[in-house]
Amino acid sequence: MFKDSINGLDRVLQADIPSGSVILVTGAAGTLKSGLVFNMMTSYLDRMGEHGLYATLEQTKESHMRNMECLGLKQSKNLHIFDYNDLRAEWRDQEPNMLKVTEDVIDYYMEKYENLTIFALDSLNALYALTSPLNLRRNMYYFFSMLREKRLTSFMIMETAHFGNSVFIDDPTGRPEHFLADGVIELGLLEAADDVKRYIQIKKMRSSRHGMEKHQLVVDKGGLSVLGSIY
């Protein structure tokens, strides 16, 4: 289960993430968003024998894997990575409908692997940049609904701007993801005079017991670990 996928994650997730939920993972650059999701997925898939799909819209698969290896993470043989870079380079003048492309990619992998149950999109910001802003809220509602209908537990990674000890969505107006998502996991940096600590906080998790305290997030030998509350 997800709450046991990372050492100490059960400190913040007291019950498991309900399957088929759409979870937003937000944070500024360097807060380990991709690492957290990759760690949760790879550990879960190795244990459960299910399949997962990690879609990377900006980083190449090679660059993403280099970063994961630096965190001590290895790719599960059941985790499939789809890299949009070739597609984006070759179709740069055509502006394909990326929401439809993403749905087709998911359908392909679900057809190929019967028990594909987890999906991650890295990142939602990139998807927005490649998607028409017209009817964004409606389109994202249908996109999230599509993920739920397919019974996929989905992680939407979203980069936010970081100012001091507060975290802001760079443009909260018209950004519907916080309302549409079933859960929000916030990652951030807390800066003291001579120290910076990474933290994890569950801001929202529908139908699942969770703590709301900020807990320290660290990189250990075999991946990430959640330590005690940092208040």
Next chain:
Amino acid sequence: MDISLSASGNGSTKRCEMMKNSEEIVQDSDEFEGEEYRKFIDKIVKSNREIIVLSILADKPMCGYDLIKEIFTRCNVFLSQGTVYPILYSLEEEGILRAEFGRGNMRTKKYFVTTKGKEVVEKKLDGFTRAIEYILLFVKR
């Protein structure tokens, strides 16, 4: 028009016949009940997209963009980028295809059928043409 596929000869003869036939069929599509015919072609291409991709790449290596254009030109069917690129990546992982950047072009990867892949392609095409032929035996009037 006879749309049956010859099961005789080696795989590459069959492939050429299949391609030639498909081009003729598309050109002569007006002879058929347009809408119904299009739906059949659309279904056949979409449900056999991997074999279509392999048969085209076995004849000529190309990138995902050109492959989608080629399928559209030959069959008048648009296969979404979201279906074609995962096929290319999966076949590459399985060692059936290999990808290479073009000379002086680091943006576009061309896909080639590998030596191992050639055997797989021949087997798949052979199975495909025999299955179509079998179906045609009892649906043909």
